[in-house]
Amino acid sequence: TEDPSGRVSIVPLKIVDPERFEVSFPLVEAGLYKVHIKCNSVILPKSPYIIVAISGHDLKDDEKRLELPNFKSDVSKVAHRGLGLTQIILNEKNEFTIDGSQAGNNILFVGIFGPKGQCDEVVIKHLGKNVYKVTYQVQDPGDYLLAAKWGDEHIPGSPFALSTL
Structure with missing residues (x-):
């Protein structure tokens, strides 16, 4: 709403x-x-x-004002894998996994910014035990910035600089 x-x-x-x-x-x-x-x-x-x-x-x-709860977590223990963090294929679903199972509880935030602004749709699916599959699709060629945060802090490697193939 x-x-x-x-x-x-x-x-x-x-x-x-x-x-x-x-x-x-x-x-x-x-x-x-x-x-x-x-x-x-x-x-x-x-x-x-x-x-x-x-x-x-x-x-x-x-x-x-809405404030996030104060979670006890260690962002340095968040792992990530997948081609969607290294390259972007135009007009196809790109995906990657964020594994926060060793980091403690927190909220995952993901945003993608490109030549024409924000990515239209980013889907974050919780697979269980703080492991998430993230998918996104872009239509415009160019350079993109992907930011992933575990609560208020960037996960290791974030923000990611990506280019379309």
Whole structure:
């Protein structure tokens, strides 16, 4: 969902039956809310859905700030492997693995920046035990910068400088 102030949040879907689902989230301020829905990384037709909130209350400044929990982890123990960290093949899925199993718990952040800005879609799939498969696809030739963070810190080797083949 995207609220009137532009803040984006991910909300879980509740499956009602095979053809219907339900989503709920608080409407904390008046304005337009956008609900973007994807199925297997494909945006559904007519998405985003627009919800108009007539009234609400403004969030106080201290309510607007969201801070990460303080995880106990060691970023130096995060390992990575895969061709997607050394080269980019245009118009194909590029992938790599991030292994944080020895690093302790934290949140993985991945971003890719290229000649025309941010990569349209980066998919991070948790495989279990803090091991993640990351896939992305780019259409524009050129040089890219891939940043991977374990919490607030870059993993070893990040940011990665990549070029398209």
